[in-house]
Amino acid sequence: MTEILIKNGFVFDPVSGIKGDKKDIAVKDGVIVESVSAAAKVIDASGMTVMAGGVDIHSHVAGAKVNVGRNFRPEDKLQAVYEPARGVRHMAGGNSVPTVFKTAYKYADMGYTTVIEAAMPPLYARHTHEEMRDTPIIDQAALPLFGNNWFILEYLKNGEIDNASAYIAWLLRSTKGYGIKCVNPGGTEAWAWGLNCMTVNDQVPYFEITPKEIIAGLMTVNESLHLPHSLHLHSNNLGNPGNYQTTLDSLKIAEGFKANNNFGRDQVMHHTHIQFHSYGGTGWGDFESKGAEVMDYINKNPNITCDIGFVTLDETTTMTGDGPFEYHLSALNHLKWANTDVEVECGSGIVPYIYSKDVYVCGVQWSIGLEMALLAKDHMRCYLTTDHPNAGPFTRYPRVMKWLMSEKARDEVFASMKAEDKVRDRSTLGSIDRELTLYEIAMMTRAGTAKALGMGKKLGGLVPGMQADIAVYPYNPETASDPEQIEYAFSNAKYLIKSGEIIINDSEIVSNGNKQTYWVDVKTNPSKQVEHDLREMFLKYYTVTERNYEVEEHAFMKNPNVISIDATQ
């Protein structure tokens, strides 16, 4: 494999503590090394910013619901120019739900190399993997859903942690999944009867268990299996005024839990798109931010991480495993609604949404995300996402960076709002003059996310021995003055190297790369009970046979990267 030397760039790497020093980065055989021979290809990064490849901890880019989004919104292709094929690029279209090719090319343009698909319905795992297989360049992994799974509800109700662990290990292996995702615990099961669970203490119909018990149980299992990532939680009552209480109740469940893994992860709970869970007020009329309260709690509790889910003020497509939320959203905006309830396991819903800066609630949502990120004390625990495409397309990450790094850019948005005063009044954003540094952005987008995913030893940094995922941005931190330069530069990586291969050369994508799919294979003690329950459940309540459930690695994964764990002790 070729040797590469990236010379003279301003390097930002929280893993090694480098804060913009001019430094050369050397690459050999797919990994970062101390030095290379004179034969190395030299990339001149003078006047440019160098970071590790971006690691997105939460994005909806592949699978059944994403494809419903594509297929039910032909109009989404009008939001951005449909790009013809050129060079190695395939045709690529769509804006908030781009095709797999566009997903890869846009992430690459932003300097991202690893993306986690945040919600995989187990029964649809094969679909998720088929899409990921067809998505070039970026490394991916998918998190199967557990918070409404009948096996889990039964095992946790009965306190059978060992059985829950054995079942989760089996399901991760069967679906080639990466970790434990939990969406609206109990609430999506309730939605199969048109109901919901709004607090952590609501009973799940027929299953006699509460969201609190589900969350605690899944965290216990997660640590007993020593998984690389923690429980990935989307708590109950998303998107409703006054929901911050439910959020605090959910976060408090993590108290007393300790991480138990060999992957360098410290947190036991990752709360996703926290912006959607930090709302005050009793209705849309007195809707306000409680971002400060929620972030204050997270700041004080080091065993929790979060990503934000920044609202980007775009037309987009919302999609989530929180089926009841999407139904309520469609009742709110009267746009089209798709829903799929999945037998035994979970459900999902999809609704287009327009976050208009002229609607004050949208403006407040926009300010809550930024407020929380600016109030965060440790950006190794608070990450940049838009919960793509829910709060906005991932292609807006560079715009979010601009807002985070420039008070002037934020003020411009405030000034363009019809209800500027009202929006300013409902959150503390207007009074915050903090501007994040590139170093903090690097924490939020690569070092921190890689660590939380348990990939911190391999990804998210530029230390010798790490996978050579490197982005070079046309941004000079010493001379740049206009915030627009931030958005431009982070949308248009000048060079991108993934696993040591040059993907973007002088702003042009030159390779479809050799993408990998990560999955976790945990060995547990055998459980006769689980084997029996699987047989019964497939025989009686599933519509596919047990043998046809497993996603076969050879058939559906181009380049699998298995993380093996022994949890038999």
Place this chain on the structure above:
Amino acid sequence: MTQLVTDIICPFCGTLCDDIEVEVSDDGKKIIKVTNACAIGAEKFLHAQSPDRIVRPRMKQEDGSWKEVTYDEAAKYTAKILCDAKKPLMYGWSSTSCEAQATGHMIAELVGGVVDNTATVCHGPSLIAVHDVGIPSCTLGEVKNRADRVIFWGCNPAHAHPRHMSRYSIFSRGYFTTKGSKSRKIIVVDPRPTDTASVADYHIQIQQGRDYELIDALRVALQEGPLPETVAGVPKEKIYDIARLLKSGRFVTIFFGMGVTHSLGKNHNIDIAIALTADLNKYTKAAIIPMRGHYNVTGSGQVLGWQFGFPFCVDLSRGFARYNPGESSANDLLMRGEVDANFVIGSDPGSHFPFKSVKVINELPSVCIDPHMTPTVAVSKCHVPVALVGIEVGGSCYRMDNVPIESRKVVDPPAGMLTDGEFLELVLTEVQRIKGVAA
């Protein structure tokens, strides 16, 4: 000793039963017996063994007779007609695997083809309706486990999806439906007294082509609004009764078929059927599921969706994907004389397209990839027989509720026969050579 191959997917209809068992001879070459499958499915497996099966590609001669050619020659012909054409139509895809579809799409991208699948004459109107109003739906297991009110509208699963009723929708026992058919109320809406209607609790004998009116009336009846004495031939009392029956259920599922998608009104019928389903969610839980025909027509829409963003009739001829049913759909293109080559795989337009379209295919440079001798083969210039997906080669397929299941290989294809995927790879390589692009 014979061997029993279990957990086989049936490659016939969109029900995609995956519990088929096939007894094969000890050398793994001959299918002896098929169990669990319906009569049509079993016949599909057994037909693979037909002694008169065509096993080599053929080119039609001037006098109408066939001349055997090699797969390489057939691939070269296919690549040439596709590359020579300005707007080749690449139609079908519904009886092949997603992997073969994906390879075919890469060919279409390079040659600037129009990719359309059988939804164009089937559930295309449903897909268009979904653009308008979305679709509250569920997997078939949800129906099995929860549904206590099931409507079959304009479809006849007793004949078209023979095991649907026993596996999922009427007789099956589920977690919350432990008494099987006694747990459910079945409503069939059909002008005909079908075999499905004969097992229903209510058969609504609607006047033909009046679906929109009746669904509209049901939406009114849900709110106890005023109705005329009869709507679509149905007395208003009956409509109110049905509306109350649905509202009193805990989980309603509507299945609908060609009787609604291809009667007058087309996509508008589905629009309002979906709207009725959404309305029902104000009172109870409700879902709607199209009865998809071919076993993998759903998969074709999925692969097109993730690769190009649209579920059918995707026009790549201008270098980027365009989608406009009625303009970029197969019959419209054929009848307007807009295509200059025809490629068919996994379907039989010769049987199902209007005669005017079939006549056009007969005039065009054309290739048909199909294990069987079909009317489409009869009007094509080149016939490429291939292994049967789901019997002689595996691959991913999507059930009518979009659940993906991997089909399995049961027996070897006849010696020397290629699969869809292998043949398309040959064509792709040849197209890349002609176009001068890297593999």
